[in-house]
Amino acid sequence: MWDLDGKDYVDHLLGQGPNFFGHAPPTIVEAVSDAIGRGIIFGGQHPLELEAAERMLGVLGWPDLIRFSMTGTEAVQAAIRLARAHTGRSKILRFEGQYHGWLDNVLIRPGTEGWEAASAGQLAADLGESIIIPWNDPERVRREFERSPGQIAAVITEPAMINSGAIPPLEGFLESLRSITAEHGALLIFDEVITGFRLAAGGGAERFGVTPDLATYGKAMAGGVPAAAFAGRGEIMERLASDTNHSGTLNGNALSSAAVIAAMDLIESDPPYERIEDYGTAVMAGIERIAADHGHQMNVHGFPMAFHVSFGKADVTDWRTLQSLDLDQYARFTSALVDAGVWVTGRGVWYSSAAHGASELADVLERFEAAISGWPTG
Numbered sequence: 591m592w593d594l595d596g597k598d599y600v601d602h603l604l605g606q607g608p609n610f611f612g613h614a615p616p617t618i619v620e621a622v623s624d625a626i627g628r629g630i631i632f633g634g635q636h637p638l639e640l641e642a643a644e645r646m647l648g649v650l651g652w653p654d655l656i657r658f659s660m661t662g663t664e665a666v667q668a669a670i671r672l673a674r675a676h677t678g679r680s681k682i683l684r685f686e687g688q689y690h691g692w693l694d695n696v697l698i699r700p701g702t703e704g705w706e707a708a709s710a711g712q713l714a715a716d717l718g719e720s721i722i723i724p725w726n727d728p729e730r731v732r733r734e735f736e737r738s739p740g741q742i743a744a745v746i747t748e749p750a751m752i753n754s755g756a757i758p759p760l761e762g763f764l765e766s767l768r769s770i771t772a773e774h775g776a777l778l779i780f781d782e783v784i785t786g787f788r789l790a791a792g793g794g795a796e797r798f799g800v801t802p803d804l805a806t807y808g809k810a811m812a813g814g815v816p817a818a819a820f821a822g823r824g825e826i827m828e829r830l831a832s833d834t835n836h837s838g839t840l841n842g843n844a845l846s847s848a849a850v851i852a853a854m855d856l857i858e859s860d861p862p863y864e865r866i867e868d869y870g871t872a873v874m875a876g877i878e879r880i881a882a883d884h885g886h887q888m889n890v891h892g893f894p895m896a897f898h899v900s901f902g903k904a905d906v907t908d909w910r911t912l913q914s915l916d917l918d919q920y921a922r923f924t925s926a927l928v929d930a931g932v933w934v935t936g937r938g939v940w941y942s943s944a945a946h947g948a949s950e951l952a953d954v955l956e957r958f959e960a961a962i963s964g965w966p967t968g
Contacts, residue, residue: 600946609945612945613945615852618812621848621852622849626845630844649792650805656820659820661808661818662691663696667696668820669804669822679743684723685724688751689753777826779802784896786807789895805820871894873954886901887903892939
């Protein structure tokens, strides 16, 4: 990636995740260019939307029906609404540090008395139906269901906590969510806006072998073109045709649909996952090794396609243990990385794409070393 002064950067931010196939992947550009010449939005279903739906369902494997939106935030809201409609309940159980969009009923930050509204102008009362607890603790989940019998409509979670630290689920945790929700008549929603098509072709559901009732998708599903979706079991999704509203003029527009089809083509015809695993694994190992060579202890954990980097050392299992790392120092170090030609976010998450290869690997490690060699120890 190049800036206006002609300086180049190895991009590990990837537009906050959507550029899973790199910048302007030719297959997706060509598909969108062809679609735009035949109309963008029609006020009704069209063949590209149907094909995109069928292709996504085929790659994912588990859902019966799918519905398109424009952003992950919208998809999450629709899934929550469906869960409440289907169960007749109002409460949503969720987890500390996870991001499910920017709207009033989901945007949170840590406060002096627990989790609170995160933005000026946000209605704090809209968080009143949320139960927010630590992640990776199945017994706490069970206790919350016992404290609120017949009130919890759904548990919503990232199957892997990518947005806030690339934290994997502990063995058995997702399985426990599946069994607890089923036992109590609640739904399990996977927020796969980041993990979908990134951790595997079938997302976190495939990688961890746990099937939710509903799931949301975005980011990688259209290779950088704005698109999102939610999918799930037929008897839940069918409510959209009767009593549960989901609106949006641009939902399923021709450009997004064409991009989704092209992205599914890439995933099925030339699966990038082994290449990304190899590349990301090499970057993760290189960062730890180079940092140690220069007297720094760095914690690198997560997945080759989405990992977290910070100063310090910790066994990170949830948002709270993530805070034991020196996140502030890493945020400051980001400026040195950018100066050295590595484009990353200050919160520590690095994304890898299908477009990264041998030359990017050599450059990113060389530039990381240039940044860390001038960084003070102690």
